[in-house]
Amino acid sequence: MITKVLVSGILTILYSASMFGWGRMFETVIGVRLPWPLTLIHGLAVLLALGGALNLVGIAYAGTLDAIVVLGWGLAVLLPWLALKSSAIDVKSLMPSAQELRAWAIPALFIITVFAFIDTTQVPPSAFNFHDDFEKYLTFPVRMLATGTLQAGPFSALGGQTLGGQAFLQGFVLAHWPLGTVNAVDALFALTMCLLLATSTTWKVGMPAWLLPIAPILVVVINPQYVNISALYTGAALYMALLVIPWSVRGHSPSLPAASVGIIYAGMVAIKTTFLLPVVIHFLLAALVIAWSTRRLWSTIVWCAQVGATSLLFIAPWLGVHFSVWRGLWSVSAPLGDVTESTVVAVPAAQDLNLFSLDPIFYGFGASQAHYTGAILVIVICTLFILALFRYSKAYDSGSSVPWLFVSGTVLIFNFLVFNIVLNGYIGRELALRYICPIIIAGLPAIIAATFFALSRYNGNIYRTKILKRITIVMVLGIVGAFLPSTAARVQQAVRFGNTLSFSAKASRPAYLNYNRYVFSPSAVAAVKSLQIQVPEGEPLLAWMSFPFHLDFARNPVFDVQPGGLSTPWMDFPLSQNPEATSNYLRLKEIKYVAWQYSGFAVRSEASLSSTQSWAGNPRFLQDPHDLQRTLQFNQALVELIKISEVIIDNGAIVLFRIPE
Structure with missing residues (x-):
């Protein structure tokens, strides 16, 4: 077991080093420098952009993917060396301080523990989703490595439910390891990125060292409603980066670089099309913040145009992969005439929606709608704290960071409202809640970091600052405590049955587990x-x-x-x-x-x-x-x-x- 974890850890470091190289190259091109966890996210987005191009030209084979990894290693060595040679950076700035090492000790131990637990109990898992995974998600990377492309024809969910970005990432694993281990991309690697980014962000904004582990703990305890190997933590990592980048750009006033936003937007849509709506919501609110903070219409238009152009540039290859299938939109001649309005009776789900219901949800491991609503209420209160500190205190350092701190909360609130109230009547409350989980997982650590960042810049009444910090800590601990029973249930299922599929009753049955063994x-x-x-x-x-x-x-x-x-x-x-x-x-x-x-x-x-x-x-x-x-x-x-x-x-x-x- 120890050997397996060590090997997985080394492989994670090696692939992370390659992603760091690609991310640093991208940041060098656009002229920003970010903390290393955000550089990894940029590297992930670059890989997804490359994946679209490789699939479009039909060369996404194992050898090509290996070449990308090796090139990333080269960039990870070359770019820092060139920067050192040109004295662009100080060697000491690359080394963590003793204070930072002490602060990271407990969070790092927690992250390593989570990594080891998932690696030993769920990579590979004892069971997959026998419909979603076996019929499509496992098939996608197999197809890509065999044919060089994810062009699959009109009968496939490719081009509809996903453009193939997650399958491309899974191809890096499948190129060298058994098919059953591809879940490591999201359940292990992407989760680890979320944990690192959450910890790094809260440390940078001045959260007390003793409280630092709360950020990665939040990521873990919130039930993700895991039902298949599609993008979950991958999307959460990308969205978390969108929320925290504005106050993480070194050497610049808080901002949101258009190229950075565009490539992350493209990556999110590439891995799963359900992330399109959160992307649109973020874009609209970010544009409003820029317009309000700059008071310059032209600057806002330019930023929107740059984001749009960058997003289109990086998503265009993925769109090209599936264009031949989408052309069917112009040739459909009512083939579905037998499907009438009366065939499917959709009772408006809004009539059944109770945001504070304590009834266990289908995929919840005992968690309820009220658990997730509680998380959103914490986000609402933290957002109001940020707004109050800015709006009602003359002593507050009202730099351009404040609007971005505020948007971190409002983005999450709007996502929750749109998914759970607007879309609820179309896709059902269970599915709507499941789709919002990655956004909540990304957003809760981000808004906690934003709140502490705002409080650290507040120069007013010290007593008031202490009160707000304590309220924030109590709320966060309350969310952790509320989700602990469902977390315990997930841990128990992982230990006993080797998976954390959220349809737990079926996923723990001997017949289901035996069928999974037979399939492989x-x-x-x-x-x-x-x-x-x-x-x-x-x-x-x-x-x-x-x-x-x-x-x-x-x-x-x-x-x-x-x-x-x-x-x-x-x-x-x-x-x-x-x-x-x-x-x-x-x-x-x-x-x-x-x-x-x-x-x-x-x-x-x-x-x-x-x-x-x-x-x-x-x-x-x-x-x-x-x-x-x-x-x-x-x-x-x-x-x-x-x-x-x-x-x-x-x-x-x-x-x-x-x-x-």
Whole structure:
């Protein structure tokens, strides 16, 4: 166990060194210098930008990714050496002081403990999400390394639910280690970045050394509602950087460099499209702050244009990767005519929303809506503290940092309101709350740091400052105490069952764990390989399977099917039971062979899809019935298509057939 943790730690340091090199290069180009945890975040954003370009030209192979790592190491050595040679920086400034080392001792011990615990209990985890992960998220990096690109076709969730940024990052792990370890990218590496950034930020703003561990503790104890290996802590790390950069730029007045913002915006959207809304909210509030603080309309317009241009520059390659699929928006000719308004009855979730409900949420490990609302209330109060210190005290040093401190809180409040009240009626309160978790995880340590930063600049009544600090500390400790039971439940599940999947009842069942073991077994690999060998090399294959990542994507162009892909606006597949229409559609895409898994542990059978239509009346989940309806129709279309096709193999679980000429 110790050896495993040491190896993982060394690998984390090595990959971090490469990211530091890329981040320092970016900061050198844009003319800023940030604390090293923020430099790592910039390096992460640069890697995501490179990932889009590599996938667009189709060279995102293992060797290319290794070259990026090596180049990052070179930059990490070269740039500091050049700076030292030119006397641009003092060697002593690079070394931590004795005071800083003492302050970091306890937080560092906590971070190392968390790292070791996650590495030993959850890398690889004993179980993945048998739908989200097995059908899509594990398949994405496998596809990329095999083909050099994440272009997947119209049946995939790629281009809709994600542009592929997280899969690109997972490719660095998959290039050298088993598939099951790719969860380390988010659950281990990205979480560690969040912990380091939270600690660094609170230290820089003058939080007492004895209180410094509270920042990383907040990141850990807030239940992230972990349900799959998509971006969670990765998004939190990027968003936390957005919130703390304004008062972290060395040698400059507090500001928000447009290039820095733009590349982080692009990175967030690349890893998961649900982060687009938090990005938009941050952009609008940041623009308002610039307009208010500068009183210059033209400066605000220029900043907005620079951010927009930078974001577009770095996200454009990812958009290009999926443009061929999105073109279907212009060719959709009502293929979904059977899906009517009456098919899915969405009860307005707002009627069921109670922000202070103590009822355990579905993914909460015992936590409730009130827990997260409490965290937001702490953010609201801290934001009001910052506003009061600035607005009502003439003795306050009202430098340009104050508006940015204030925006750190208002951004989080607006996100919470939009997700939990506005979007609640469209996607359901459970899903809305889950989507806001990374933002809360990023925001709570940031606003605590902002509050202490504001208090450290306050030159007024010392007694008042002490009172506000104590109130802030008590509120933070209250949030930690409120989430401790759910944290304990997550720890217990990790120790006993080797995972922290938030659907804990299912994720701890022997049948579920046994199925996960089978999926990665040689027999499962052999079953998929024996089927694919029946398809001539180079022939396109439509694959609707429970674990398609065992397919050889380099041998055959694979169109893997996912419910998230079937429900995209550009999906033009004829979801009818007319086999001729289905056959014609597939032939137009040069698809002759179809592999369909119609039976098995994770298969959505027609009976189960039909019975779960009752979810449409459940305000917790409003998005699922739409996906389920299209999945049911797609399955029915395949049933009819088989009747006029040539069955090659039918092993009782998977059928491979060739459609007629």
